[in-house]
Amino acid sequence: MSKTLVICDNEFLSTLYVMNLEVYLATKAELVTTIEAGIAIHKAKKNFDLIISLDTINKRDAFKEINEYRGSYGVKTPFIRVGGDEDTDIDGKTFAVSSRYNIQSILKKSASILGVTAKQMAEMQMGAYYPISMAPVEGLTKAPCNLYLSVDSQYKMLARRDDTIDESIKNAKATGVDTIFVRSTDRLVMVNNVSLKLIERITEALKNSSGMSIDKKVEVLNDGFEFAAANLFSTEEIRQEMAEIATASAKVMSDVVKDNPQLKGLLATMLSNKSGYIFTHSMISSYVANHIIKNVTWGGEGQSDKINFVLFFHDIYLSPIYLKHPQLKYEKALLDNPALSEKEKDIIMNHAKLAAELVVTYKRCPMGADVLIKHHHGMKKGSGFANKYPEDLSPLSKVLLIAEAFVEIFVATTDKKEKVEMKLIIPKLIEEFVSPSYIKIIQTLVNLPL
Ligand SMILES: [Fe+2]
Ligand SMILES: [Fe+2]
Structure with a gap:
C-alpha cells in the first residue's frame, strides 16, 4: 500500500483529503497540521510516495518552506501544492492544483503520481475489509456501518451500525490505534456519512x-x-x-x-x-x-x-x-x-x-x-x-x-x-x-x- 503525507490546517479539508485518498486511491494517508510536523515526519520515515500540502498553513508559505526542505535534502518525493493561482506542473515532481475543494483534480493528480488508474481501482482485488484512518472517523458520533479493529491479523468488531461511537473511538485512539476497518462493500456508505457529518460541522461552525x-x-x-x-x-x-x-x-x-x-x-x-x-x-x-x-x-x-x-x-x-x-x-x-x-x-x-x-x-x-x-x-x-x-x-x-x-x-x-x-x-x-x-x-x- 502506498503512503501519502497530508499537511493541512483546515479541519474540514483534512477530513475530505484523507477520506478520499484512502477510499478512492487505496493509499494510507497520514495527516499533520503544521509545516514543522510535516517536515519532521517526512525526515523520520522518508517512505512516503506523495506529499500533499495546502499552499498556506497557519498563514505561512508552506509551499516555499517544504520546497526548501526538499531542495536542501534532495528529497525526491513528489509534491502537490493545493491552493494558489493555477493548475500546473511546476517540474516533473512538483504539481499545483488551484482549488482546495477540487477533490476530483487532487485525486486525479495523486492517482497519476501513485500509478493508480481508474480501471485498476475498479478492478483492485480488495480484501473483505478496508482500512480507513482515524481522522475522518473521529468526527462521527454514530457508526454508519459496522466498524472493526485489526487485532493479531483478525478483525474484531469495534461498533455495530448505528452504535454511538464517541467513546469507543476515543478509547481505541488512546491505545494507539490509527486505523479502523470497514467491510469493503461499505466504503461508500462511509464516504457519504463523513460528508454529511462535515456539512453538519460546517453548519455548526457558522451558527x-x-x-x-x-x-x-x-x-x-x-x-x-x-x-x-x-x-x-x-x-x-x-x-x-x-x-x-x-x-x-x-x-x-x-x-x-x-x-x-x-x-x-x-x-x-x-x-x-x-x-x-x-x-x-x-x-x-x-x-x-x-x-x-x-x-x-x-x-x-x-x-x-x-x-x-x-x-x-x-x-x-x-x-x-x-x-x-x-x-x-x-x-x-x-x-x-x-x-x-x-x-x-x-x-x-x-x-x-x-x-x-x-x-x-x-x-x-x-x-x-x-x-x-x-x-x-x-x-x-x-x-x-x-x-x-x-x-x-x-x-x-x-x-x-x-x-x-x-x-x-x-x-x-x-x-x-x-x-x-x-x-x-x-x-x-x-x-x-x-x-x-x-x-x-x-x-x-x-x-x-x-
Ligand atoms: Fe448567474
Ligand atoms: Fe452571479
Missing part, C-alpha cells in the same frame, strides 16, 4: 461564529460555499443538507458585510482567504445589496437574509465549470468562450433555472427565493441573459440584478488596475438598466462606501 474574527468567518463561509459546490452532484441526502449550510451562511454573510465599513476591507479579507470567484462575487453582491436595502424605504432585515440565501445558490451550477476552468470569470462572456463544450454552454444558459429548481425542493427555502434565483440574469424563465431588463420584476429581483451588475463592473475595473469610482460606475449602470424603476435603486449607490 457559532458570532465571536470569530472576520477572517475566520470568511474562511468558514468559504468552506461552506465551496463544499456545497463540490458536492452538488453527490447524494440526495447531501443535497438536502445544503439548505442548512445556506441558511446558516446567510446570517454570517450579513454579519461580515455589516462588520466591514468599506468594500476595500471586505475585498482584502476575500483575497487573503484565496476565495473562489463565485464566493467572492456573491460576497461583494451581498455587500452592495445590503447597502441598497438599507437605503430604500421598503427594505428590511429579512430581505438581506433572503438575498444572501439566494446568492449562496444562484450560480452553484456554474461551480463545476469554474473548477475546471479556474481562469474564467464573467458569466455572460463564458458563452463565447471557445474552451467550453456545448454541454457546458447549455448549463451556463440555464444555470438560473437549474438553481431555482434545486431550491424549491428545500423545505426551509425562504419565500420567493426560487423566483429571485430564476430572474437573476433578467430572464423570466431563468434561461439566458437579458439585454433589456423587464419592468415587472419584483423590487428585490431588481436589487439583485443591479448588485451583480455592479460587481461585474467593479471586478473588471480592479482587474484593469483602474481606480474604482462611483461617479464612473453609476453612469454605466444607468446605461445598462435604462428604466426609472431601476435607476431609482441605482441612485442609492451614490454613497456606497468603497
